[in-house]
Amino acid sequence: MASFGSKVFLSLGRTNVSGVGFKKTGNRATYATALTVNSSSTNKDLPARGGKGSTGRRPKRGPGEPRTEKMALDQDWTSVYPAATPFRANAVPLPLRMGYPVKRGIPPEKKGNLELIKIPNFLHLTPAAIRKHCEALKPFCTEWPSALDTDAKCDELFPVKIQSTDYVSAGPSIRNPSARVVHMKVKLSSLNLDDHARKKMLKLVGDRYCKDSDILTIKTESCPLRQQNYDYAMYLLTVLYHESWKIEPWEAEKTRADMEEYSWEDSTSQKNILDTLLRINATGEGEEAEVREQLLGREEVLEYKDSVETLKNEEPSESNMLRYKEAVRKVLKV
Amino acid sequence: MLHYTRGQCRKKKKLQGFCFFYYLLNMAAPLVVRRELFSLVKILGGISQLGPRGLGACSNHRKCSQTRFELLQRPNTFFHTAAYLSSTPFTITVTDEPDTLFQKVVVLVKAHDRAVLDSYEFFATMAAKELGITMGKVFEPPKDIERLTLLKSVHIYKKHRVQYEMRTHYRSIELLHVTGCTAQVYLEYIQRNLPEGVAMEVTKTAMEKIPDHILEPMWKDHPIDDKSSK
Numbered sequence: 001m002a003s004f005g006s007k008v009f010l011s012l013g014r015t016n017v018s019g020v021g022f023k024k025t026g027n028r029a030t031y032a033t034a035l036t037v038n039s040s041s042t043n044k045d046l047p048a049r050g051g052k053g054s055t056g057r058r059p060k061r062g063p064g065e066p067r068t069e070k071m072a073l074d075q076d077w078t079s080v081y082p083a084a085t086p087f088r089a090n091a092v093p094l095p096l097r098m099g100y101p102v103k104r105g106i107p108p109e110k111k112g113n114l115e116l117i118k119i120p121n122f123l124h125l126t127p128a129a130i131r132k133h134c135e136a137l138k139p140f141c142t143e144w145p146s147a148l149d150t151d152a153k154c155d156e157l158f159p160v161k162i163q164s165t166d167y168v169s170a171g172p173s174i175r176n177p178s179a180r181v182v183h184m185k186v187k188l189s190s191l192n193l194d195d196h197a198r199k200k201m202l203k204l205v206g207d208r209y210c211k212d213s214d215i216l217t218i219k220t221e222s223c224p225l226r227q228q229n230y231d232y233a234m235y236l237l238t239v240l241y242h243e244s245w246k247i248e249p250w251e252a253e254k255t256r257a258d259m260e261e262y263s264w265e266d267s268t269s270q271k272n273i274l275d276t277l278l279r280i281n282a283t284g285e286g287e288e289a290e291v292r293e294q295l296l297g298r299e300e301v302l303e304y305k306d307s308v309e310t311l312k313n314e315e316p317s318e319s320n321m322l323r324y325k326e327a328v329r330k331v332l333k334v
Numbered sequence: 335m336l337h338y339t340r341g342q343c344r345k346k347k348k349l350q351g352f353c354f355f356y357y358l359l360n361m362a363a364p365l366v367v368r369r370e371l372f373s374l375v376k377i378l379g380g381i382s383q384l385g386p387r388g389l390g391a392c393s394n395h396r397k398c399s400q401t402r403f404e405l406l407q408r409p410n411t412f413f414h415t416a417a418y419l420s421s422t423p424f425t426i427t428v429t430d431e432p433d434t435l436f437q438k439v440v441v442l443v444k445a446h447d448r449a450v451l452d453s454y455e456f457f458a459t460m461a462a463k464e465l466g467i468t469m470g471k472v473f474e475p476p477k478d479i480e481r482l483t484l485l486k487s488v489h490i491y492k493k494h495r496v497q498y499e500m501r502t503h504y505r506s507i508e509l510l511h512v513t514g515c516t517a518q519v520y521l522e523y524i525q526r527n528l529p530e531g532v533a534m535e536v537t538k539t540a541m542e543k544i545p546d547h548i549l550e551p552m553w554k555d556h557p558i559d560d561k562s563s564k
Contacts, residue, residue, distance in 0.1 A: 120530050122453045122457060122529075130457060137465065137523060139426055141515060144468075144511045160542040161539050162540045162541075163539045164540075167534070192548075192550065241551065242552055242553070245551035245553055
């Protein structure tokens with residue numbers, strides 16, 4: 001079909017040139033050049049071939065020897081494959097074979113091998129090419145400040161960590177909606193908080209705080225752009241900080257049940273132990289208040305206080321229970 | 335106290351004039367030019383999500399697109415010669431804007447073929463070494479296999495099924511202590527040479543100082559009447 005089309009085209013060309021007063025002068029020029037080349041070639045070849053009639057084609061040149069034969073051993077490979085291009089069997093001087101072998105055979109050769117063309121090749125990224133690229137890219141890089149060589153120094157000077165993700169993939173769209181998520185991590189010890197402010201901050205923040213690592217994580221994904229999410233995270237941090245320093249009038253109504261830690265002073269445990277000791281030493285020496293204060297000052301009572309506090313605040317373990325047992329025995333002199 | 339001055343040590347480098355990457359990787363036919371054009375748009379489109387605070391890539395993108403078309407009109411006959419490269423000047427301006435500091439940059443690449451990821455890992459690690467970036471862990475997370483069981487026939491024959499699976503292999507490269515400029519250069523280089531069929535996720539952990547408005551509580555200077563000042 002194509003050959004017939006080309007024959008028709010050439011005949012058209014010839015008639016156009018021969019015809020007088022043809023309108024398309026531009027076309028005439030292009031047809032003329034095509035015609036002259038074709039006529040000269042056909043004139044030469046007609047006697048040799050003597051076949052195909054008046055519409056003889058130019059003889060097809062053979063493929064010639066592959067480029068690999070002409071490649072020197074010390075050639076510059078980066079100029080053979082300067083950018084990512086599909087595999088060309090006659091430009092790669094390696095005896096490659098790829099594919100599943102037929103029975104009792106070997107994998108097919110590289111000439112005309114579709115498997116080698118399909119797979120992405122890294123021929124344009126040889127070590128020499130990478131070195132060249134990096135040499136050229138070096139002027140655009142900056143050095144890391146030498147004073148911040150350890151993680152500890154980084155955390156001390158730059159405690160706020162902003163984490164964000166970029167996505168690169170092929171598809172109908174280059175956008176990825178997950179790219180707008182921002183995680184902001186701060187260590188509470190690096191913020192200027194006093195005792196009350198820290199406790200209030202922990203109550204405000206809830207699950208976002210990790211006790212073991214003392215890191216507050218704020219994850220923002222409600223805004224459509226990453227910049228907006230970052231600004232919102234900073235705004236949240238600011239608000240949390242300032243609100244935790246505020247003391248509201250209703251905070252005075254904090255009861256024992258709201259306390260984060262167990263404190264032994266004015267607790268039922270203190271009352272119980274003092275009552276027990278008073279009953280044991282019921283000689284009635286002085287006023288009860290004075291006797292209680294004396295008892296509080298005693299070593300065993302203090303030890304008992306420590307053991308009860310560790311039991312309540314930390315997780316109960318064997319050592320804690322043993323300590324409590326010893327303290328009780330000492331206090332009650334058993 | 336550590337002597338650390340913001341302006342001197344961390345200065346951003348902005349590329350003005352021609353887009354240098356275009357030269358490096360596009361020394362072949364204009365067909366390749368079009369592909370790199372598209373990939374640049376792809377990458378910068380992703381980065382432009384940063385908004386006005388961006389790394390200066392957005393403004394450069396506009397400049398780059400103008401100059402790219404100028405290049406196409408130039409004759410391609412002596413692309414490979416050194417004369418072509420040296421005749422086109424590119425200037426690096428150093429601004430006083432402080433550079434972002436990334437404590438960690440984790441690059442996770444996903445592909446269906448393990449061999450491609452092996453080669454890519456070699457390329458990425460070598461590039462990082464040449465550019466002088468300290469590398470953390472380079473490891474291979476376990477692959478994911480997603481399997482589907484479908485009916486073999488169009489109609490009935492429920493007992494005969496066919497099973498397909500999609501394997502996703504991963505590779506993770508961790509970079510430590512990278513500046514913003516270096517990260518931008520390295521990531522753009524890596525992403526331009528990402529092979530077809532490979533996806534990438536880059537997680538950056540930037541470090542920042544505590545903002546000035548959080549250093550002291552504002553109630554100190556302006557105590558409110560019904561609240562005790564602290």
